[in-house]
Amino acid sequence: MDEISADSFNIRDYLRLELFPHFLCPGCGHGIALRALLWAIHELGIDKNDLAIVSGIGCSGRTGAYIDANTFHVTHGRPLAFATGLALARPDLEVVVITGDGDCLAIGGNHLIHACRRNLNLTCMMLNNEVYGMTGGQASPTTSATRYTTTTQSGSIEPVFDACALAAAAGAGFVGREVTIQTPALKNLLRDAIAHKGFSFVEVLSDCTEIFGRKNDLGESPEMIMTQKSTMRPASYGVVGGNIVDEPFRATNLKTGILTRTDRPEYGAAYRAHAAGIRAARKS
Amino acid sequence: MNISSGEPQAPRAVKASSARPMTGNEAFARGAWEAGVKVGAAYPGTPSTEIMENLATYPASDLTAQWSTNEKVACDVAIGASFAGVRALTAMKHVGLNVASDALMSMTYIGANGGFVLIVCDDPGIHSSQNEQDSRYYSRLAMVPTLEPSDAQEALDYTKLAFDLSERFESPIMVRGTTRLCHTRSLVRVGERREDAPKGFVENPDRNVMMPSNARASHPRLLERERNFEEFLNDSNLIRWEPGDTKVGVISLSTPYTYVKEVIPEASVLKLGCSYPLPSQIIRDFAASVERLFVVEELEPLVENEVRAMGLTIDGKKFFPRVGELSPELVREGFVAAGVLEPEDEQPGFDVTDTPRPPVMCAGCPHISSYLSLRALDARVMGDIGCYTLAAVHPLRSIDTCVAMGSSIGNAIGLAKAGGERRPIVATIGDSTMLHSGIPALIDAVYNDVDITVILLDNQITAMTGGQNHAATGKTLRGDRVHRIDFVDLIKAIGVKWVRRVDSYDLSAMLKTFREATEYQGVAVVISDRPCVLDPVKIRGERMEVDAASCVACQACMNLGCPAIMWSDEWYDGHHKVRIDPDGCIGCSLCAQVCPTNSILAISN
Amino acid sequence: MENFEIRFGGSGGQGLQLSARLLADALIREGRKVARSQSYEPTSRGGLSRADLVVAAKRIDYPLITALDVLVLLDQLPVAVSMPLLRPGALVIADARRAGEIPEGDHDLHLLPLSESALALGNERATNIVALGVLAGLGEVCEHDTLETVIRDGVPPRFLDLNLRAFAKGVELGEAGGPGR
Amino acid sequence: MDMAQKVSAETAPGTTPGATPDTTNVLIVGVGGQGVIMVSRVMARIGQLQGFDVKQSEVHGMAKRGGVVFSHVRFGPTVWSPTIPRGKADILLALEWAEGLRWLNYLKKGSGTFIADTRHIVPPFACLDRTRGAKLGYLAEPPGVVLDQVADGYALDATALASALGNHRVSNTVLLGTLSVVIGFAPEIWQKAIAEMVPPRTVEVNLKAFEAGRRWAAAARENPESAREHTLRKPAVLPELEARDFELRITPEWCKGCDICVKMCPERCLSLNALNIVELTEPDRCTGCRICEWLCPDFAIDVIKTLPETASR
């Protein structure tokens, strides 16, 4: 009869209320993801004074400003680079990167793979809405084939990244994917991602109703977020490479939940230990 | 008439050793078989379904037993067999007779060649129906002699007798059952089958072709037949006078007769084995023999009114309810109210609480996702007859109307034609129901160019009545493989331009397809495509379990109404977390699809 | 020589930079200012290599060589590019075996068996130290003792003996003068 | 009214008024899928094998599985009504605990025998109330409370006994074993009837189950108290939560009218008003489940939950 309660989480404690209402379009999944992130922060008991949010450019990047923490809205594609410096210089801070599919995978793709490889204690939340929303709806590295955007007016023909597979292949210690409609699951995933010592990559399937959904006849926000969920299949929570719910009933494609969790040496700690060894050797 | 001795007696002299326990429905079938029936046709309907199912257990060399598309077709099939000079049976539930009545109304004019018996089963108490109509009104409407057995032995005997009477009076004969009779098992003495040589078709256009001139000539014959039949009853065992205390005389029939015998065994009883026509002279004599006259009959006061019309003084519905099923308790209460019996001492009841256990959809029922989606679409939903009618209540609460078999599409057409409805108009109809009477309505929808969506809930079986085959299952009543109707082809042939199949276990595909269908201007048909979890093949996916650690007790999964999902003893935020009964779960994964925490996972390892 | 410019020229891997560094170190110990520069090319082994020192008593204005006072050649490769930089009368020390073809000119050429001496000592790689010894033996660039000190301080202990013997051999060659002009 | 007098005079304790006194009424109840019909057919067959007239009545409800299932079995020299009047059952055999309680008032108050499996099958509707701190709708009294009220009572964990035999589904036959001890008749007759009624490949386990039920009943008769102690399942005690209040607070200036909350609300409590701003239009239905709060991208909905002032927390 364990009574767990969500009572203590009041999102307003984590928001810069004077900036509201926020600038996101109606039904934008980024807002839901933001809630999940702050909820996870709350559950982990992270003091917002010790929380650093580094975000890139785009709709995703703008969300950081609404968080009442140390927020850094940096250059396009580079939040992981900034965060790397910040986290190495300030291991006492909890550094979370908010980025988008274009920010993270296109212009910032190089930083992503190296951040994964380096395995520094960072959490990267990539809000994937399949489109460059802020610039008016151009195709991104995750825009599915046949989708219409302002730069794929006859339907996209480019293959897409599976960002999670990319991150895992690049060596990220923790990789997960979740949809916004599963807010508590997303919260749990982010919570585990932040708690994970090492580089954590979380892809959030967000929806861009106004610019992308309309153009592709994907329905309004409620339907979009529901569709996202149903095209996913959950990996067994907490089990690495766990089984998935689909046979014999579901035709699905991407997995959700924790996809990879390995304990590789965390770069920051490894570096500090290495440096301490060097200093000790010099003294003796 | 049979006048019994003054002693209270069992309605039979059945020796247990020589008898076998049978339900009323089994006995109906046995009676028909013993009578040498050659052709049986029916459409399933509780409580009549098992009659044809049992008939089909007799050798195929003896008889044909089949499911027909609907009750009217079944009735026509039987009529055709009668034309051919063989004995024919059709069976249906009370509302099925509404469908078949059109044929019956003419058949009664034509009369039987081979014996023609129609068993109709009423449902007093509405255990599984949409109304409580009393079929005995049809007896009078169609002027069809109607026998009323009171137990399984009589069900057998009367059915057998009905065939003889049918041929003797050249009339269809109706045998009426009730839910209680149909589903009560009692000891039955059985006999052998008689085999008659087929009489063959009798060419007699004046009688067989119901056109106005012939029909006009036939009507007087009906009146004559009514008189003849009443005369027959005077010498028949169907009417039994059981003398007793002359202070109280009770006329009763069907199962209520057994309640009377149970509750007031001392009374004089006139047991009617036939409710139409009534033996008026015997009734007068009986009335004269007793001080107070009662009639105990279920549902409408048909006998009561006719007795009263004879100028006799009689009490019936004044003391015995007109609504619902009778019982020994109610019969006793009636006689207490009439001052015949003394009230029993009021015994204090046991002090315990009641746990409600209303009917629910099965775990993994493929209908669930359709209604969840319709609810999300905020559609105006015209329902139909089937298990899915349960979607009208908590938690799905997504059916707005349910009228009668096959009505949904017509209702939707009317709703659309009336204008003013801002929500998408949807008709939901099962596969069997669609074939039963949905097709003409669908043709109507196409013909009249209406903007509606039809969700064909194709669970590939007639589920509600216990899993009967139909024309789109590709199997007959006896299990033989036959052509399977392809719904998509059929619907396209009707002229529906927008037809799509969708996996009932893919919620978002459902939602998306439904949305597209409702946005389509014109008739759109979506076929929800998963078999019933009970029949004919039991499907099992990986069973699901709840990860209690991550469950946040939102209970979103409870919206499915899945009986395998219930509260656990753990709490979150003031709400119960949930758990899944592993024995109940079939692994449809719908709950996992609605779970906002990814807490519902397959037990796969 | 108070202010002078010197080049060690050869091919990559001959230890020219070490020679230059040791010499610079020694000169600094003697109170002079030194600017050291080197060829900076993608190739590190086998290609043209040079190490230049600009030495001055006081501040060095321009740190690159403009006119060489001393040129040490351990290979033929730098010969062509370095000869035009020679100041008239410059001292040129060349390995007789590997840099034997020195054009005629206004310079003081000492063609010496530098690498052969190193080979005789057991390791050709000590040729650079032999060359340093020659500079010490000739006595015009740097004091013998200072150089020996920086060698003792600046080379790994396990090579010290070899290097000291190479240095001594070089001094011997330098003092002997060798075939000059 | 002589007759009425006469009838009333026959109303004596221990007899069925108006009915043939030696009719035995057995009411068998349970939940769909448990095998109520099988048990009742065995019982009817036993009656027949004893040379009695028998009636066995059941009604198929709408629910094929998980619904209420009951079957009346009556046997004796002559049986009229197929149904057992309320308060006239000699034996109430319940395959599920709450079902036993539902039909308890059909049992003869002073003389009836109550046999029940203590197994709980919680119906989904018992979980219908999703309001905060709602109690499970399954509120069956513990066995002690019931056994104290009946003349003769047996509460056993037949499902556990059956599971011990390797097939929890034969719990109904375990109960038949117990019933056989109560009713009498030779065990061989029971075994014959059971063997006739169950699927051929389950005959063996069913006969074992029957024996297990008999053994349990014999032991219970010998030592009723210990049997009671032994078999009584822990009563389903439900945790009492402090009744907390909650409020749905909408910040209209933040709402952008995306419709997510309206569509995703399980209870359909919300709607968009003429200005496309969300409103709580069905406050009574709201359960405080927070789904709207979670899914609002604009943070325009907060579910505020408050403890009563008296609460310590």
Place this chain on the structure above:
Amino acid sequence: MPSQSTARDLQGNQACALGAVAAGCRFYAGYPITPSSEIAETMSVEMPRAGGVFVQMEDEIASLGAVLGASMGGAKAMTATSGPGFSLKQEHIGYGAGAEIPCVIVNVMRGGPSTGLPTRPSQGDIMQSRWGTHGDHSVIVLAPASVPEIFSETIRAFALSERLRLPVIVLYDEVIGHLVETVEIPAPGTVEVADRKWATGAAESFQPYAVTDDLVPPMARPGDGYRTHTTGLTHLESGFPTQEPECVERITRRISGKLVHHRELIESYEAAGCEDAEIVVCAIGISARAARRAVNAARAQGIKAGLFRPITLWPFPESAFKSATASARTIIVAELNAGQLVLEIERLCGGARQVESIARVDGEPIEPAEIEAKIRELSSHG
């Protein structure tokens, strides 16, 4: 611990790294590129020893990104690169300028454009170092001409960067970078380590970009409770973006005003023999070294020649230049490019003086003789 300074033979790039360590730099992020790599190599050794962090990033963009990130976290941070990498860093230099993040960027110049001459010296980034990133922005560029000066100017770069909250670029050519000269290394702890002004007082009323007397707002250190917002968007005193013209102008003017306000602190130069000079040679880096010898040679020949060497290249020490060239008739600008510094000199002279350019673009340093010849050619004696 030695309390005396020690003389060390150092390569320019090494001196740069050691200067950074002495200045308190505790974070270095870089990407290998010729001819700056020795800085990274040295930092990879020095940072762990000093308790700092060295990280080799995936590219130059990431390097400066990491440096900015570390600086936002409160660390003194540096990166070093050369031409192509410097081009990549331009966006982040703009970010540092706009968001006012202290950082030091070293550019060891090589021949260009593009991959150009990786191992050959150049001074072709004079203009890029000032104008490289888009939009109006304020940076300081320091141009040391010797190894000891690299050491000291790197220290000064940190001091300026920290005090004024802006990126400071240390700019020198490949020759200086690879030159080995003797540097007096001050005893540890004797170099004054400048630190930025940290936020104090109530968090509620704190304005991260408030207009202060010295135009440099105090910076909030993450974790100290201020929870400020930092953005590359043009922002208000509160840190949050604005497009209000009045506010945009106010903010932009304050940032550029920092350089004017602190001109004396920033400006540094060498003027040798300029008091009576008819001809002043103006140059930086290796060109200035050649110029010095040429000027000395000219003086020896009786030509009134002087040297003006801006050590703070940007903002250009205008007034010092003007006073140094008060008597000059001719200014010779010697540089290893097609003529960049000369543009600034021409602008400053405004046509009042003869401005001559020695612009060498063959990948070789300018030799003293080349300048000396020019001086002679232009002298009144010639």
